[in-house]
Amino acid sequence: MERLFGxxxxxxxxxxxxxxxxxxxxxxxxxxxFDTVRDVLKKRQDRIKSDLDTASKEKSDALCYKAEYESKLRDADKEVEEILSAARKKALQNESKIIDEAKEEAARIIARANGEIELEKKRARDEMKKEMIQIATLMAGKVVAASIDEKAQNLLIEETLNEMGDETWLS
Structure with a gap:
């Protein structure tokens, strides 16, 4: 018999x-x-390990930079706040300075106005005196025309001045 597998x-x-x-x-x-393939695989493994080490180093550097930048941002915020505070203080000082200058100017204007008022009063008094002198002169002319003696003339002038009174001179 023949076998299948002989x-x-x-x-x-x-x-x-x-x-x-x-x-x-x-x-x-x-x-x-296989040695060549093993060398290629070893180099690839070393390169991957180096890349992982570099990535982890760069990640830690990035975290340090991030912390540094956040610190700088906080410092910048503080500096901005200080600058704004200084600007506010300066603005308040300028405001008070401007108010003081305005008050001084107002006081000068009031003083000048008071001086002008006094000058106007003096002018009015001077004009009043001139008018009174003119009136007195006219009266004196009338008195002379009426041939009144000097005593009578002085009496008339005195009466006229008393009638006008001191208030006329002062207003």
Missing amino acids: LDMQLIADTLLTAISVFVLFTLASYLF
Whole structure:
């Protein structure tokens, strides 16, 4: 009877020869290719490790920079607040200075107005005196025309001045 799988010497020799060939090819391929592949894989592994180390270093640097920038931002905010505070103080000082100057100017205007009022009063008094002198002169002319003696003339002038009174002179 014939077997499906016959184990004879030729099959064993072929199997051994194939196994030796595979072993030799594997050893040769391992010597030629696997070392090269291992070196490439090792370099790739080293490069990946280096990239990870660099990334972690850059991340820590970025965190330091972030903290530094946040600190600078806080300092800038403080500085802005100080500048605004100084500007407010300066504005208040300028405001009080302007108010003081305005008060001084108002006082000068009032003083000048009071001086002008006094000058106008003096002018009015002077004009009143001139009018009174003119009136007195006219009266004196009438008295002279009426041939009144000097005593009577003086009496008339005195009466006229008393009738006008001091209030006429002062207003």
